[in-house]
Amino acid sequence: MSKVIHYGIVGCGMMGQEHLRNIALLPDARVAAIVEPDAEQAALAAAMAPGAQFCNDIEALLAVEPLDCLLVASPNHMHLQQLEQIGRIRPLPMLMEKPLYSDEAQAARIASLGYAAPIWVAMEYRYMPPIQALIDQVDAATGGPLMLTIREHRFPFLEKVGNWNRFNETSGGTLVEKCCHFFDLMRLILRSEPVRVMASAGQSVNFRDDRIEGRQPDVWDNGYVIVDFESGARAMLELCMFAEGSRYQEEISVTGPNGKIEALVPGPTRFWPAHLGAPPVPQVIVSPRSPKGPQIVDIPVDPTLLDAGDHNGSTFYQHDRFRRVVMGEGAVEVTLDDGARAVAMGHAAQRSAMTGEAVEIPAPESVLRSVAGAV
Structure with a gap:
């Protein structure tokens, strides 16, 4: 080569x-x-x-x-x-x-x-610097994760070629298209496999009055998903796609017997209103139970990487690691199995939301x- x-x-x-x-x-x-x-x-x-x-x-x-x-x-x-x-x-x-x-x-x-x-x-979400910092510190900060909450409050789906992301049949549905990232993070952070999913979700605001070639977009724009894991840990996702006025787009918290750790991630820099000044800086917050007192650390990201994409610099870091695999110098970190399991969790969540019943995941x-x- x-x-x-x-x-x-x-x-x-x-x-x-x-x-x-x-x-x-x-x-x-x-x-x-x-x-x-x-x-x-x-x-x-x-x-x-x-x-x-x-x-x-x-x-x-x-x-x-x-x-x-x-x-x-x-x-x-x-x-x-x-x-x-x-x-x-x-x-x-x-x-x-x-x-x-x-x-x-x-x-x-x-x-x-x-x-x-x-x-x-x-x-890409694995490689956002504040999320990487959370993953690296999660055991020391929590004493072992037992509860994980992921909240994403963001903008609606952006316009893409042919509007494929506005329809379930071409996107896979919001809890697959958008949220497989978060189900992947749940497995990664908790180091356990899901056994049961319960969800409530729907289309409440976005695209309800739109017609694209005579069809109404049907992707959901908000929801809650609760996941039970083999280890006894549990996780929750809160998604809202009509909340682009938020200071932070993603807020992740992990709690265990010794304390809590949080990662706060801003949305894309290009969407931050200029009249508000500089966009917020990502943060990691560690909150031990004893001695009490949150420890807040800024996790700044290289502005060049922020300008290169909408994912807090993570796309660059992902490519850098993938390049090592191509060179024969590293191992794949997000495997075919990881990708399949994250999608399976998304489909299970969508079935739960449609039926109103908990869905088991073998x-x-x-x-x-x-x-x-x-x-």
């Missing part, structure tokens, strides 16, 4: 362009080839990745040499089919955007997937077996 890592990119909409900006910040990395069928998005991508070859389809992209790795950032409902197609033609190390799949019926295809190269599922052992050689 050459010293420079050559990326092939599938999908250069809003998230794909964030990836392009962050790849440009990596040492010894460049984008060699791109598939983007939308002319407007392709033009924007061309300006960000000068010299990249634009291809009409995935087959043409995979024929490009040199190509060392792939990033897939296409609309959700395309992910699994494209993953399977790449696996048949030329499996290269891949950073696959979440969710790994969108339709609950597709879980069996994940379980039978064969892919002869590493796959890293893009769970351990997906078939997924564990199928990905053992691919991660």
Whole structure:
């Protein structure tokens, strides 16, 4: 492999362009080839990745040499089919955007997937600096996590190509599309597997009066999800997507027998009102039971990384670690199994909200077996 890592990119909409900006910040990395069928998005991508070859389809992209790795950032409902197609033609190390799949019926295809190269599922929230600090300190601060609360108060879904994120059938639904990040964090922080999900959610404000090609958008914009875990710990998600006036977008708290630790994460810098001055700085707060007294630490993020995306610098850190995998110098940190389990939790939450009943989550052992050689 050459010293420079050559990326092939599938999908250069809003998230794909964030990836392009962050790849440009990596040492010894460049984008060699791109598939983007939308002319407007392709033009924007061309300006960000000068010299990249634009291809009409995935087959043409995979024929490009040199190509060392792939990033897939296409609309959700395309992910699994494209993953399977790449696996048949030329499996290269891949950073696959979440969710790994969108339709609950597709879980069996994940379980039978064969892919002869590493796959890293893009769970950017893991790599936000304040959340990383919380993860690193959680045991020392809490004495072992027993309760976890994640609150996201944010803006509505942004407009994307073809409005695919406004409909359940193409997005997978809000608790999959948006919230698989948070279910991944629950498993990671609690180091346990979910056994039961209870949820209440719906569409209360956003897009209710919209019509897109004669159809009303049906994605939910708020909800509560409670998850019981094998360890006896429990977690809760509170989502509101009509609360963009909040000072912090994500607030995460973890409590155990010795105390509590919190991470406060601002929303995208570009949305902070200029008349309010500088945007808030991320914080981590440790609150021991004894001696009492919260300890507040600012976790500033490099402004260059803030300007490169909407995820508090995490996209850059994720690519930096993925690059080590491509170079053969590191291991995949967010596996195919992690991605599948987070989506399964999202689908379970959506079923619970629709039926009003708790949903049991069996351990997906078939997924564990199928990905053992691919991660």
